[in-house]
Amino acid sequence: MERELFIRDADPEDAKKLVEIYSYYVLNTAVSFEYEAPSVEEFKNRIKTTKEKYPYMVCLLKDRIVGYAYAGPYSSREAYSWTATTSIYVDKDYRRQGIGSLLYKELEKRLKEQDIVNLLAGAAYSDEEDEYLTHDSYKFHIRSGYKKVAHMQTIGKKFDRWYDLLWMQKKL
Template sequence: MSYIRNVELSDAEVLVEIYRPYVENTTISFEYETPSVDEFRSRIENISKKYPYIVMVEDDEIVGYAYAGTFKGRKAYDWSVETTIYVREDKKGGGYGKKLYLELEERLKKQNILNMYACIAYTDNEDGHLTNNSMQFHEHMGFRLIGTFKKCGYKFDKWYDMIWMEKFIGEHKVNPDAVTKPEI
């Protein structure tokens, strides 16, 4: 049985282990070193104050997580978020990413968020460190490509591109509803 719940600070150790292979073996993350459990707890705490941070649990084990974060730190950007998702390597392709993103989107809509953005590593030549599966996943989830930064990330002795994708999830009207805090 699987379900989605809000993240807890006690989940940090498991989330670090889900994230670790993405940092150490891929350019999906442009971080060079895996954050400590304390750093991850701090990230969870800060993000959860303003946005949804959720985990997918199957058979009492966390198999993935997703969250939204500040897109830009200016008031005019309040209705926009940057999204992040990671699924345990041995659970990829099981539909967990889709379920997590759909739940994240619903929670963001309840907060009156209008725009979801994803910053994704991209390559013209897939290799052992990066495929373009993340871009394809986001396309499948209704995102569209809006920009490319060429050769802006350097990792594993190679330059990689970064793309931005967006998805509108609400109506852009004059005097939009104020953004609210996430449900707990």
């Protein structure tokens, strides 16, 4: 399937489709700790702001956007300039098809070109999987070469349940 996939830079005009992908995670899962899905206009602004310094890309299957990934600052302090956070979301109907791996591979390549040496990713976590959260994100990051470096307990509350947050780190 990989040969049918294509990665390109995200454009603010992609915001409508990205909101559709992201909204599923906001409204139905504890993967995102946001309670309300952002508007298309808010998403356009997020894309524009991110792209001022970091990569923001989409993955297409033929002409359909099926996932996206981006990076952002870990901290605004100058000493952290070589560390970036990463985020990735794949359309719920296209998971486990290599899209996430392809997106992260390209994201890492571009971040290396920017002299980024550390990647951090937050993964919501619960000891027991439930209808709102599986261990998929944690397992994906482990397979992608990340290591768990912090486990913050009961850090986010969603659907009247407390969830933990794992900080995952990868050295480029």
